[in-house]
Amino acid sequence: MAGSPADAQLSFADVDPAADLALRDTTFVVVDLETTGGRASAGPGAPADAITEIGAVKVRGGQVLGEFATLVDPQRTIPPQIVRLTGITTAMVHDAPTIAAVLPMFLEFARGAVLVAHNAGFDTGFLRAAAEQCGIGWPRPPVLCTVRLARRVLTREEAPSVRLGTLAQLVGSATRPTHRALDDARATVDVLHA
Template sequence: MPATPIDAQLSFADVDASADVSLRETTFVVVDLETTGGRATASADGSRDAITEIGAVRVRGGEVLGEFATLVDPQRSIPPQIVQLTGITTAMVHDAPTIAAVLPMFLEFARGAVLVAHNAGFDIGFLKSAAEQCGIPWPRPPVLCTVRLARRVLTREEAPSVRLSTLAALVGSATTPTHRALDDARATVDVLHALIERVGNQGVHTYTDLRGYLPNISNAQRSKRALARNLPHRPGVYLFRGPAREVLYVGTATDLRRRVGQYFNGADPRGRMKEMVALATAVDHVECAHALEAGVRELRLLAAHAPPYNRRSRFPHRWWWVTLTDEAFPRLSVVREPRHDRAIGPFRSRADAIDTAALIARFTGVRTCTSRIGRAAEHGPSCPEREVSPVPRRAASPPSSTRLLRSWRPR
């Protein structure tokens, strides 16, 4: 468990929002796991391996801020070969907490930091799988792999192997890796600091620089970082445009400059995104007051442009709209395709559209009963009082929500 308190510090959102924040001011949580085997996801027979120990060290600027260490009950026996490798026996974890109890504490310990691991795909894969099994949302922290970084920084002559034990000896780590989680996490901290010191001599001073320095990022990808330079640190919608100004991709962000910058530093590993970035020649944006407005604008832009690199733009029939019915005393209706411009939407789900319609009806007095009322008729038995919001009766004048809907029409 955490052995030392964690002082007040910058969150990763604060760090990543500014290209001027140095690696020395970035908080890292270096984590290592021991497990019952190598299968983080379920095999054909439904079986999978489980975590037996978590060790982590929180560091910033070369200073250790806290440590986290605990055995974990995998709720199964530990294979003999794993016992031989780690020294962790089934008896040792019998009274340990389960991952359902440990994982929330670890995520809190790691909150706001860059997660670092040696061969990060293994450790992060097990943590994500555990979160899925426990019904805990994965926070999607930025991840740095010291194996990848070592392969980029060190020559083959310096380090023929990038095993943790080899690198720990190479950098003179104060801790020898032992296949126990906290020891290995401490050794990885020393490796991380040594590698960061090396890249600093090559002009890599921020986490964004470091992401761009890692392999699998093409020179073309790096060269387009200037496309994000003039974007604001504000919520909004961004549009990647191609050579003919066609819209290639539409997305939303709580911080436009930070999010768009991630497409050029390797933070998004999706192959189709790399292909899209290679084609992009410009990035337009629309500032929004909050995430809700950005989400609505994004859906409208998807409907208008059907960008080829957005999966959601392929399914416009899945969107929903709130409209007024065409009758003397109109009602709000939820439809797939509005027949006029007095519509609110689009909504991602029918339930969202229904909730919005109910809210509008509550505050505008639009009737909610389903029977049709003629132009010369009045609200009566066909519209019980419990189904109609109390508003003054007017023979045939349209309700105020008609004007409201006009003001919400798609642009």
């Protein structure tokens, strides 16, 4: 019978009371990167692209614990199509720290947390490649992809697209994704919490 307690959506606490507590006590670092292109690794005749910006938000129990944001000097010219997309110019990153200086600080910020990203394979692919390039061991954090999560919990009728801008609007995010790392990480936090 519709509306009966058996039809109600169960929470984690209904299934396993410890699970809800564990989820509330889990620290997530929601990260977004801007890059010079889409190749985290070099291919035949094509060099790898590089990170130009890292933005991250650390959250636990729905509360923001901190933010991490920096431009990164990719040590190359930023292609015009990327400048148009992100607004990040070669001049803006000229005096920014390199990934060798930034990555250890980001990894410390994210230590012990579940890493969350929208299309996580892209972001973690670049972070892993940067760690290898810098001779830093990749810590292998647990990773949660909000694209995959959205596809599991939303129907195609509810969300015909799982683009970050579409999902942010759907969940009523106060932050509009702008293709700038910290704004996009903040919007992803809202998608995660929805």
